[in-house]
Amino acid sequence: MATLTAFMQVYVFVLAGFVGFQVVSKVPALLHTPLMSAANAITGISLVGSLVAAGSGRGFTSNLLGSIAVACATINVVGGFLITDRMLKMFKRPGADK
Amino acid sequence: MATLTAFMQVYVFVLAGFVGFQVVSKVPALLHTPLMSAANAITGISLVGSLVAAGSGRGFTSNLLGSIAVACATINVVGGFLITDRMLKMFKRPGADK
Amino acid sequence: MTEPSGDVREALIQTAYLASSVLFILGLRGLSDPAKARNGMRQAMLAMLLAVIGTLMHHDIVRFDWIIAGLAVGSVIGVVIGLPLGVDIPMTAMPQFVAISHLFGAVAATLVGVDEYFARATRPSTFVMTALGFEVILGALTVTGSFMAFAKLQELIGGKPITYPGQNYGNITLFLLTVGLLVYQVLVPGQPVLFFLMLGLAALIGVLMVLPIGGADMPVVISLLNAYAGLSASAMGFALNNNLLIVAGALDGASGFLLSVLMCKAMNRSFSNVLFGAFGGTVASSKSAEGLTVREVSIEDAAVRLAYAGSVIVVPGYGLAVARAQHLIREMADLIEKKGGQVRYAVHPVAGRMPGHMNVLLAEAEVPYDKLCDMDEINADFDRTDVALVVGANDVVNPAARSDPSSPIFGMPILNVDHAKSIIVMKRGMGAGFAGIENELFFDPKTSMLFGDAKASLAKLVAELKTL
Amino acid sequence: MTEPSGDVREALIQTAYLASSVLFILGLRGLSDPAKARNGMRQAMLAMLLAVIGTLMHHDIVRFDWIIAGLAVGSVIGVVIGLPLGVDIPMTAMPQFVAISHLFGAVAATLVGVDEYFARATRPSTFVMTALGFEVILGALTVTGSFMAFAKLQELIGGKPITYPGQNYGNITLFLLTVGLLVYQVLVPGQPVLFFLMLGLAALIGVLMVLPIGGADMPVVISLLNAYAGLSASAMGFALNNNLLIVAGALDGASGFLLSVLMCKAMNRSFSNVLFGAFGGTVASSKSAEGLTVREVSIEDAAVRLAYAGSVIVVPGYGLAVARAQHLIREMADLIEKKGGQVRYAVHPVAGRMPGHMNVLLAEAEVPYDKLCDMDEINADFDRTDVALVVGANDVVNPAARSDPSSPIFGMPILNVDHAKSIIVMKRGMGAGFAGIENELFFDPKTSMLFGDAKASLAKLVAELKTL
Numbered sequence A, B: 001m002a003t004l005t006a007f008m009q010v011y012v013f014v015l016a017g018f019v020g021f022q023v024v025s026k027v028p029a030l031l032h033t034p035l036m037s038a039a040n041a042i043t044g045i046s047l048v049g050s051l052v053a054a055g056s057g058r059g060f061t062s063n064l065l066g067s068i069a070v071a072c073a074t075i076n077v078v079g080g081f082l083i084t085d086r087m088l089k090m091f092k093r094p095g096a097d098k
Numbered sequence C, D: 001m002t003e004p005s006g007d008v009r010e011a012l013i014q015t016a017y018l019a020s021s022v023l024f025i026l027g028l029r030g031l032s033d034p035a036k037a038r039n040g041m042r043q044a045m046l047a048m049l050l051a052v053i054g055t056l057m058h059h060d061i062v063r064f065d066w067i068i069a070g071l072a073v074g075s076v077i078g079v080v081i082g083l084p085l086g087v088d089i090p091m092t093a094m095p096q097f098v099a100i101s102h103l104f105g106a107v108a109a110t111l112v113g114v115d116e117y118f119a120r121a122t123r124p125s126t127f128v129m130t131a132l133g134f135e136v137i138l139g140a141l142t143v144t145g146s147f148m149a150f151a152k153l154q155e156l157i158g159g160k161p162i163t164y165p166g167q168n169y170g171n172i173t174l175f176l177l178t179v180g181l182l183v184y185q186v187l188v189p190g191q192p193v194l195f196f197l198m199l200g201l202a203a204l205i206g207v208l209m210v211l212p213i214g215g216a217d218m219p220v221v222i223s224l225l226n227a228y229a230g231l232s233a234s235a236m237g238f239a240l241n242n243n244l245l246i247v248a249g250a251l252d253g254a255s256g257f258l259l260s261v262l263m264c265k266a267m268n269r270s271f272s273n274v275l276f277g278a279f280g281g282t283v284a285s286s287k288s289a290e291g292l293t294v295r296e297v298s299i300e301d302a303a304v305r306l307a308y309a310g311s312v313i314v315v316p317g318y319g320l321a322v323a324r325a326q327h328l329i330r331e332m333a334d335l336i337e338k339k340g341g342q343v344r345y346a347v348h349p350v351a352g353r354m355p356g357h358m359n360v361l362l363a364e365a366e367v368p369y370d371k372l373c374d375m376d377e378i379n380a381d382f383d384r385t386d387v388a389l390v391v392g393a394n395d396v397v398n399p400a401a402r403s404d405p406s407s408p409i410f411g412m413p414i415l416n417v418d419h420a421k422s423i424i425v426m427k428r429g430m431g432a433g434f435a436g437i438e439n440e441l442f443f444d445p446k447t448s449m450l451f452g453d454a455k456a457s458l459a460k461l462v463a464e465l466k467t468l
């Protein structure tokens, strides 16, 4: 059972990897910079783990470390999405030109 | 835990679905017929389940049903791959033209 | 909780399964390039092999006699069915074949589902019951559906769509009833009678689902059934907690659906129109051809025009497949090219009766695939083409799709054959195509008809060309 | 075994996570089309929100004070860092920004790993230990690596690559040592000292890994670090048995790797060459320009030639970004178009210092993206172009890439500027580009140089054009 769970995680990982490769390979050079910062924003997902630590009842150190982690991850997320969106805002549709 | 396993299966299913869509959408019309019969061959995967039933110690009915299932699934697999390969063999590379 | 048990065997099995899943994906991926396709299929075969090996390591497997028996019988029949096809059975039989092949796969899925249900003393957990339910419903539905499709295509029963008032409502009620039965069993397990009732209803749905669909629409339905078969396998995976089944099934499900959608798009008909429209085979003659005259051309004249044409575009259609004249076409093309003309093939996405039908047909005649041009690729070139040679194609070159809003195929993208400098159409008579409608193209002043079976006419043409 | 427990909360969390995963995928998918991209990012944001909400429902979370504190502080700093960029910080600073942003994400991942390690009393199961190990190694390595990248790009430390004998062997030994430590701990758990030693070594690797890489190669390294950060998140997912983390991490890992590979391809350098080649910044002047003379052109003449040109292709390069003259270019283009000339932009995939750099730059100046042409799209048109205006580009228009096998950029696909009827090059002097080599184009008889800072020159040109 445990082995199975472990393997299931591997499945999820491998499949997600495939999806990632295929999706990204469809992104045109035009949008490579936004892609870069979008991917960066998504790394902020470590926020999920951080929240658990920060909110756990494991005592002060856990909460402190967790809280710092939450702060850092949030910076990553907020900053990342902000700049990505600003960049994308700049891409004008043909015609919408000026 | 059980819920988790169930959800993991859903993850695998959803991700595999994504991969499937993306992979197939890349197949050119030129190869749609082979794709059709390839997909058909792959449905023979139900062989996996059939084997378990056919080889189980659950008694005669299980084994009989299983064995029939195995036979059917095998037909699907063997037939499917045979014809797919024959079809693909016909696609000649440019230049390899006689 | 994620402590891996010492169970090495389990680990081995899972590794085999994982490798198998990846290979299946890579295999399908190979199909994105004709040069890599065969290799991809080898990967898929290897994947299947790994799947079997992995499964045989399973500790629940205590005896092998039944397994070996099954594998042996299956392989034999599989070869018997598989081998002749493409050799002496025409490629046109592909859809039938796929249908029959599905039938077997679906039977397997259904049987496993039933067995599993009883192995769990008819009282599986909510989750497993749901999974098993979907497995057998989809399985049974695919079995009968595929059989119907097969029967219609083999003309064991009439290919014409069979419709009756309230048909769709009937089917929908039936469907809801079946699902209702499943839900009830999930809540109140242990009722084998209901289980089989559900199974029966699903089978009935399969039949009724295919009844209203015309023979020529079958390919759409068949790849839809392909999707169902896949989902049934996935459901089995959920029930047996087997990832490989889930992955392979999902891949199939996706490709099946996508393919049928693509087909509908290319025929520009909505999905529902195909499933409930009862379109295929109906004779909706919109514009009639009163007062219009057709020009015939003799073999000799046709041969001369082809021999001295600088550029020729061959437009193959279903008729070419029926006549099985692909090798003659290729021979004729070679002759024209020897005389210095350029020959290409304009392949409409839905020419023929299955997706990519013409490609397979011409590939069989060893036409290199760089000469098989997609519609978008070649449509612009017709203006600059001396002779467009239409062989057994009809709907895919029908200008009504552009001009006549009342036409059932209006809006379907077609090959601009009528833009060519001159047109030669080879068909047996004035028979309609799959859509069953008149085709102005045949009355176009630029068009000359060469009546007769494509194979016969082409043979004469080739002979004639050799003399020139 | 697959009996779903009654735990509704768990189900809710998992549903939120599943939805989140799907939204992340759809979000990235949006980036395949500039028109859908912003929408896609909204989906990704929603995904992140769902992830947080789902997590907060987790039963292990007993107190919220620390969480709120963290979120508050993080958001504030995030906004402070994020807002100015693109407003008064130039887009050229993007790589720095991404680097610093990664740094924070990686810190979080590492801290969580450390905490989890102690939460399991330094004796996690084999599986979890492995996962945690990778999480912290990749995390720490990303932290220091990103910092180094940031420092180099901000010129806090010299941008030049720092190399010393046996560097690569040193790094590899170090890496093996670190992994060895992990393996040992998996076998013999409960050794916090070794754990931190491992952490330290990983951090050291991060530093040494970036040392030998030249400032201009940083974008490659940064998106590689992006991949590492993603994999670290995935590892966290394995440790916490959290699918969402695994999926999001894998997505990042894939995109990071693919992007850095694409960059290397476009610069036609092998991955290893970028990582170990210490190429960026080295001055490898192959052909020297003895005896060759350059022709200068006055603002006035340049203005006249542009004013009366039928077709102009602007070739922007890194210099345009340095000069931040994108708005002036746009203004100039408008003026030329008012005079009836056609203006397009030829964007080389690696023009500038990050992928798609020029696209972002020109988009910022509101150039509609249908005027931004890819290399393959526009290369054939140079022959038919009256004036090719090269603004701060050098390597991407260096014919040596075609002609001179001894050149370090030989084989790199370039823009065929030299095919244009006439060429105007704007740069400050005869300074070399990123590759640090001579460029024959500047000595081409068809070429006239317009020396000076791009912004200054363009301002003068615009003024001049207005008078014409």
Ligand SMILES: NC(=O)c1ccc[n+]([C@@H]2O[C@H](COP(=O)([O-])OP(=O)(O)OC[C@H]3O[C@@H](n4cnc5c(N)ncnc54)[C@H](OP(=O)(O)O)[C@@H]3O)[C@@H](O)[C@H]2O)c1
Residues within 6 Å of the ligand: C216, C217, C218, C219, C220, C263, C267, C316, C317, C318, C319, C320, C322, C323, C349, C350, C351, C352, C353, C354, C355, C356, C357, C391, C392, C393, C394, C395, C396, C397, C426, C427, C428, C429, C430, C431, C432, C433, C434, C435, C452, C453, C454, C455
């Ligand atoms: N490709 C797919 O996936 C698919 C699937 C389902 C439906 N369809 C439909 O099938 C149609 C395909 O169009 P199409 O133009 O290829 O074929 P078509 O429109 O069905 O026309 C075929 C023509 O070939 C002629 N023909 C039949 N046997 C012949 C023979 N032995 N020698 C010479 N001519 C012969 C027939 O005219 P005569 O009787 O006068 O000889 C008929 O008009 C489209 O309407 C499409 O929507 C396609």
Ligand SMILES: NC(=O)c1ccc[n+]([C@@H]2O[C@H](COP(=O)([O-])OP(=O)(O)OC[C@H]3O[C@@H](n4cnc5c(N)ncnc54)[C@H](OP(=O)(O)O)[C@@H]3O)[C@@H](O)[C@H]2O)c1
Residues within 6 Å of the ligand: D216, D217, D218, D219, D220, D263, D267, D316, D317, D318, D319, D320, D322, D323, D349, D350, D351, D352, D353, D354, D355, D356, D357, D391, D392, D393, D394, D395, D396, D397, D426, D427, D428, D429, D430, D431, D432, D433, D434, D435, D452, D453, D454, D455
């Ligand atoms: N895009 C990427 O992802 C990426 C990543 C890493 C490396 N690279 C590399 O970067 C290079 C990009 O090529 P490129 O042609 O865009 O740029 P480049 O080859 O680096 O040349 C830039 C030129 O702009 C001139 N310049 C600098 N400041 C200027 C100013 N203020 N006004 C006017 N001109 C100015 C410089 O000449 P003066 O000093 O004489 O003015 C220099 O020759 C390629 O070699 C590529 O491989 C790209």
